[in-house]
Amino acid sequence: xxxxxxxxxxxxxxxxxxxxxxxxxxxxxxxxxxxxxxxxxxxxxxxxxxxxxxxxxxxxxxxxxxxxxxxxxxxxxxxxxx
Amino acid sequence: xxxxxxxxxxxxxxxxxxxxxxxxxxxxxxxxxxxxxxxxxxxxxxxxxxxxxxxxxxxxxxxxxxxxxxxxxxxxxxxxxx
DNA sequence: CCCGATTTGTGCGTATGTATC
DNA sequence: AGATACATACGCACAAATCGG
Numbered sequence: 001x002x003x004x005x006x007x008x009x010x011x012x013x014x015x016x017x018x019x020x021x022x023x024x025x026x027x028x029x030x031x032x033x034x035x036x037x038x039x040x041x042x043x044x045x046x047x048x049x050x051x052x053x054x055x056x057x058x059x060x061x062x063x064x065x066x067x068x069x070x071x072x073x074x075x076x077x078x079x080x081x082x
Numbered sequence: 083x084x085x086x087x088x089x090x091x092x093x094x095x096x097x098x099x100x101x102x103x104x105x106x107x108x109x110x111x112x113x114x115x116x117x118x119x120x121x122x123x124x125x126x127x128x129x130x131x132x133x134x135x136x137x138x139x140x141x142x143x144x145x146x147x148x149x150x151x152x153x154x155x156x157x158x159x160x161x162x163x164x
Numbered sequence: 165c166c167c168g169a170t171t172t173g174t175g176c177g178t179a180t181g182t183a184t185c
Numbered sequence: 186a187g188a189t190a191c192a193t194a195c196g197c198a199c200a201a202a203t204c205g206g
Contacts, residue, residue: 076202158199
């Protein structure tokens, strides 16, 4: 599965910083086309469960992706791939 | 602009305690009218980045400003100039 | 027009580990 | 040894925006 709209299992070699690990993973999925532009990501709190990190960590990762222009977040609606 | 709702750059002569430096800076901005009453400050975690200090230091600075009656913090809403 | 569900936004309190003074 | 500060991270509570019924 590979997409962030359908949970499965997660993986990661526990490399360093949690928020970077998450940000890089999502960025890779966008780059690979797995997450197409316009696609809505799962809710931040769901991503937290998916990645097994806290909500705050997801918010950090999202902030990074926002700065990179990879995603766009709308209050009350969700987060979308740019 | 120089407001805490739109980042720019910052600089400081590393004078003494970090939380006092931050508190004094914000107090000065309020005193100068740069931050008008009712204005909402940026999120504490953003202020941490802005001032290049840790989140805990921002919380400490905010506590001081609250005691001085310069700001008012509302859970879930934000911090406002009194 | 209001109500409730969903989702993002913000603040609160705390913990761990590291570095510096 | 102790105090100050930083960086990261967790979990929770409350608030606000959006959408559908």
